[in-house]
Amino acid sequence: SGINAEYGDTFKVIxxxxxxxxxxxxxxxxGEIVQNFKEIAKKFDWKDPINVKQLQAIMIKCCDISNExxxxxVAEPWLECLLEEYFTQSDREKCEGLPVASxxxxxxxxxxxxxIGFIKYVLIPLYExxxxxxxxxxxxxxxPLKDSYVYYESKKLEEDLAKDExxxxxxxxALLDEKIELEKKLAGAEKQISSLALVVTNSExxxxxxxx
Numbered sequence: 001s002g003i004n005a006e007y008g009d010t011f012k013v014i015x016x017x018x019x020x021x022x023x024x025x026x027x028x029x030x031g032e033i034v035q036n037f038k039e040i041a042k043k044f045d046w047k048d049p050i051n052v053k054q055l056q057a058i059m060i061k062c063c064d065i066s067n068e069x070x071x072x073x074v075a076e077p078w079l080e081c082l083l084e085e086y087f088t089q090s091d092r093e094k095c096e097g098l099p100v101a102s103x104x105x106x107x108x109x110x111x112x113x114x115x116i117g118f119i120k121y122v123l124i125p126l127y128e129x130x131x132x133x134x135x136x137x138x139x140x141x142x143x144p145l146k147d148s149y150v151y152y153e154s155k156k157l158e159e160d161l162a163k164d165e166x167x168x169x170x171x172x173x174a175l176l177d178e179k180i181e182l183e184k185k186l187a188g189a190e191k192q193i194s195s196l197a198l199v200v201t202n203s204e205x206x207x208x209x210x211x212x
Contacts, residue, residue, distance in 0.1 A: 017056075024057040025064040030122065033057050034129055041132035058130055062141075068119055068148045069127075069141050075148070083114060112156035119149045 024033060037058045045051050067075045067082075086104035093100045102108055127142045 017053075020053070021056060021060045024060050030061070030126075033061060034126055038129050038132070041129060044133050055133070058126070062126060062130055065123065065126075066141075068115070068123060069144050071144075072148070072151070079111060079115070083109065083111065110156075110159060112152040112159060115152045116149065116156060119145055119152065124149065 023029070033054075037054050040051050040054060044055070067078050069075075086109075087106040090100045090104040090106065103114065123145050124142070127137075127145060131138045131142055
């Protein structure tokens with residue numbers, strides 16, 4: 001209360017600014033914040049408080065979801081922690097009969113599938129927007145994102161090829177099993193035919209003997 005009395009409006013402005021920055025990290029507002037900044041980036045006015053506030057919002061967003069900008073050996077363990085958090089939550093939701101978000105389902109998500117869309121449609125456009133105002137950050141922030149995207153695309157391709165190979169193996173095994181089963185049935189049919197032929201031959205011999 002002493003701070004409020006002494007600084008009055010300044011305290012309120014700072015407090016509201018902090019609240020606004022926290023709310024800017026809400027992904028539900030991601031598109032709106034990026035679009036607003038795009039509209040002012042090329043004609044940015046450092047003296048305009050609204051422009052500065054929008055810059056603060058875009059920068060706090062970049063900080064909040066910047067994991068893939070960092071070196072791979074730093075980013076990868078954090079990604080694994082994040083996915084495990086998602087999976088643990090979705091496992092609990094399944095146990096309680098609650099709906100599960102597909103991007104949190106361990107049976108549907110891998111690291112590549114989790115990252116490809118997020119990098120392509122969220123991170124790269126976000127940092128490209130910031131690069132319009134600060135082009136010098138492109139090689140140290142935007143390029144690592146593009147490299148990360150290429151990496152996860154290659155890992156996704158490896159997964160798809162491995163899955164295709166597994167599917168092919170399953171198909172071949174199923175066909176082989178079917179072939180073996182058909183061969184067994186054919187062998188059984190041949191045995192029955194041989195038995196019938198023998199019966200017919202014996203019947204013919206008996207008939208011939210009777211006539212003689």
